Amino acid sequence: MKTIFAPWRMAYMNQGHSAGCIFCDHPGRGVSAETLTIFLGERAFVLLNRFPYTSGHLMVVPFRHVATPVALEPGEWAEMGALVQRSVRALEATYRPQGFNIGMNVGRAGGAGIEDHCHMHVVPRWFGDNNFVPVVGDTRVIPEALEVTHQRLVAAFADQDAVEEVR
Ligand SMILES: [Zn+2]
Structure with a gap:
């Protein structure tokens, strides 16, 4: 079976992240358009994938390497689950996707782009969104700039916080 989580892997590898782990570096820099971090939890955080499969493709990552x-630990896993749910709600509110892929690639054979620091992918899907994939290889048409997607999803997470405070 062909994995859909392959396309950005080459891009990650080409960028040569061997010097340091971006998932360890990013949370300390806060919610930021530069790192594409969307939301910081207590033990895990949410950030956009820099090489998205579709617009809004994000990742939920534990702070620990x-x-x-x-x-x-159970608490980390539980918070990641809660952040996946929040991510789905934020994406639904913002982009109205028709479906999702939610999953984790573990180990090189499992297709992990960053194999030393596990992370969960949340990929919003629309019918026909993968039509161009086999033809153009690593090149991909993403209809929205990452900075714009980042801004919209930061706002969507903030809206959820506002709703919770009212309750
Ligand atoms: Zn790390």
Whole structure:
């Protein structure tokens, strides 16, 4: 079966992240358009994928540098689950996708782009969104600039906080 989580892998590898782990570096820099961090939780955070499969493709990442979900503590895993749910709600409110792929690639054979720091992908899907994939290889048409997507999703997460405060 062909994995849909392959296309950005080459891009990550070409960027040579061996010097440091971006998932360890980014949370300390706060919610930022530069790092594409959308939301910081207590033990995990949400950021946009710089090489998105579709507009709004984001990732939920534990703060701790662990390669496999088996190494996560129950509280970390629970917060990641809650952040996946919040991400789905934010994406639904912002982009009205017709479906989602939610999942984790573990290990090189599993297709992980950053294999030392596990992370969950949340990919909004629309019918026909993958029509161009096999033809153009690594090149992909993303209809919205990452900075704009970042801004909209930061706002969507903030809206959720506002709703929770009213309750
Ligand atoms: Zn890391």
